[in-house]
Amino acid sequence: MKNQQKERIRKGGGFIAALDQSGGSTPKALAGYGIKEDAYSNEEEMFDLVHGMRSRIMTSPSFTGDKILGVILFEKTMDREVEGMMTPDYLWEKKGIVSFLKVDKGMEDLSEGVQLMKPIPGLEEMLQRAQKRNIFGTKMRSVIKEANATGIEKIVSQQFEYGKEILDGGLMPILEPEIDIHSPDKEESEKLLKEEILKYLNTLGEDQMIMLKLSIPSEEGFYSELVNHPKVLRVVALSGGYSRDEAVELLAKNPGVIASFSRALLEGLSVEQSDEIFDLVLRESIDKIYQASIQ
Structure with missing residues (x-):
């Protein structure tokens, strides 16, 4: 199954949906869906609503x-059911969709122009x-908030360090x-980031590959070198605000880069919509993101 899924990600036309809102971002996602904070009184009720x-x-x-x-x-979604099946099994067996798991535990405070990940205990x-x-x-x-070479090197180093641990654990890291x-110096940050990523790709083992999820670059096609790199399975883009x-x-101006959108995917969806209207709004969103991802 893993090889089949790998080829699906490598060659498939389409995009990756990000439904991984965690404790900090869930209230905002629910509010956008029309569920206010007074609709739940504790974290468990909140996660029940977002799973719905x-x-x-x-x-x-x-x-x-x-x-x-x-x-x-999100981790709690992995452990819950959809229509009587564990979520990842439902997605693959009923929909033909591959599952990824958000594993980070949030970010540290800003330092040297970046926010590193907090440690990931129990990884x-x-x-x-x-x-x-x-x-x-x-x-x-x-x-990355600023074009700080030291901070960006630390970001990439940390990402690859955990990425190698994940590869050793038998999973594909994004x-x-x-x-x-x-960021006022976004383009300079992109140059520094790409340089560091290319350097660290050379540290991967002979049979190792990773995926990258990056902000849409200011210069069209700027990440083509990463898209075509033999150590990169796929480059995906976040909507980023x-x-x-x-x-x-x-996104459509960056051939080979596909979407991995969260908020942009959910835009316009509401708990009050009928199932028919809900599906129409979601279909329009999926169609737009799909078309941009296959350019």
């Missing part, structure tokens, strides 16, 4: 492997659980060193 939202998305007729290659899941055990749940890969995020789209229309317009 995610389940509605995943079971929607428009949410299929024809246009969606993979889904990034080995989490990877073992993910294997049993038929998860294909992982994702972990850190953020490294996500996001660059803040509002752009509206869906802005994100798909910019």
Whole structure:
């Protein structure tokens, strides 16, 4: 199954849906969906509600492997069911969609222009659980705010260090060193980031590959060298605060890079919509993101 899923990600046309909102970002995601904070009184109720939202998305007729290659899941989603099946099994067996697991535990405070990831305690055990749940890969995020060469080197070093541990654990890591789209020196950060990534790709073993999740670059096609690199399975892009229309317009100018959108994918969805309207809105979003991803 793993080889089949790897080829699906490598060659498939489509994009990766990010449904991995964690404790910190879940209230905002629920609010965007029309569920206010007074609708739940504790974290467990909040996660029940967001799982309901995610389940509605995943079971929607428009949410299929024809246009969606993979889904990034939150840990609690991995351990829950959709229509009586464990979520990763439902996605693969019923939809033909590959599952990834968010493994980071949030970020440190800003230092040297970047926010490194906090330590990931229990990563080995989490990877073992993910294997049993038929998860294909992982994702972990850190953020670059300024074009600080020292900070960016630390970001990439940390991402690759954990990435190699994940590879050793039998899963495919998506490294996500996001660059803040509002950074005044975003283009310089992109140059420094690409240089460091290319350097660290050379440290991978002969049969090792990783995936990259990057902010859409300011210069069209800037990451083509990474897209075509033999150590990179796929380069995906985050929407990073752009509206869906802005994100798909910019993404379409970067051949070979596919979307991995979260907020931009969910834009316009509401808990109050009928299932028919919900599916129509989701279908429109999927179609737009798909078209930009296959340019």
